[in-house]
Amino acid sequence: MTAAALRALHHGPDLPLVLPGPWDAGSAKVFADAGFPALATPSAGIAASLGYEDGSTPTEEMFAAVTRIVRAVDIPVSADVEAGYGLSAKELVGRLADAGAVGCNLEDSDHATGVLREPEAQADWLARVRAEAGDGLVINARIDTFLRGVEGAEEAIRRGRLYAEAGADCVYPILAPPPLLSDIAAAVGIPVNAVVTPDGPSPRELGALGASRVTFGPGLQRRAMGAVQEMAEHLQKELQGNG
Template sequence: MSNKVDVFRALHLGRVHGDPLVLPGPWDAASARVFAEAGFPALATPSAGVAASLGYEDGSTPADEMFAAVARITRAVDVPVSADIEGGYGLAPKELVERLLEAGAVGCNLEDSVGGVLKDPREQAEFLAEFRAAAGDRLFLNARVDVFVHGDKDPERAIERAALYVAAGADCIYPILAPADVLPLLRAGIQGPVNINARLDGKGPSPAELGELGATRITFGPGLQRWAALALRGMAEQLRK
């Protein structure tokens, strides 16, 4: 596992503008195999996509079911897999680390809001520091910053929170739903890799364009799962004709 973590961490380093790390989000073992066979060097599960595959609303998946789903995905592929574990399910940092390692994940996302409200950033930084102390270098920590989805959308506020999380040991910062026009400012103000989510409807910048603007890593949230569901719906409609 340590080798996979080293590989995953190395994929984030030394990337040039316009060449971000693109991480598709598998929601089950079958989709993970598709992405791995397509040549992607690593994957990152989306909590909302996994929830949909298990029959839950986003944010409602029990911890045991989420970790079991992540384990099925990691067993299905040889590439590193990072897991979106939402806010941590109320588990202590040490237990989160143990559950992730048992599931075969090389890292995780952790949100900094709960119930649509931003957490106190210093308390969240303490939580992340405890996670880092428990994980050591065995897991890659992607710290989400929810200012643009649950806050005042001020880039400076996002940068302030990011600085606390980096100091606490975060390997990457994820300012979810940050608009493209603030990415250069975020890139200039955030130390280390920056994760940006890309749209799949053609209405936003491409992954390469997001890379030019400052993104180190690109994820898609539940977009790929929802795209696949739409494709399947079209096939189902054809079967009824």
């Protein structure tokens, strides 16, 4: 599937675009078979499925996992590639193309230190990625101001505008208070991605609040593992009862 197909879904009549987050090929196929039009991998969900902490997955293993997910489905897949793994724009775009991903998340802070990048430097990086990819990649520029404790929408909007000017298709102010979504969307001028949280609004409600795109981070993988834990506990109870 093409980046054009994924990009069009951000502007279609059925908004918000809801993108489940598969963590392996099996979960990707389940979501595709359920009728979702596209998928967005979560780096934390893939990390957990491979036995790593979030932000610690080796680059080779992350791209291998994305490749397996893409191979399992016939719908567009966007890949969360964190801050780009230190790759050059050319290398990153090439690796995404080799994996078959037609979109990506790129975040503006460092997992290890939690430090926000200077927005101008991040915008320059995004512009280099756009120049390498042309229109062959849907760039979702994650804004980590709320995640890193910066209150209010002002800095998120400033970053969002810079990232939009650099060629991002969408901005992702992760953990933005839902009432601020409409203000951010209006000020930045491109689609806004919101994340579903356990106690927060539903995807439909996030759409009504201003999100054009809704993702789940590692939430679906964690729910699935919660179900596995329940099965394991039930099996242990059966075994103890039959002992």
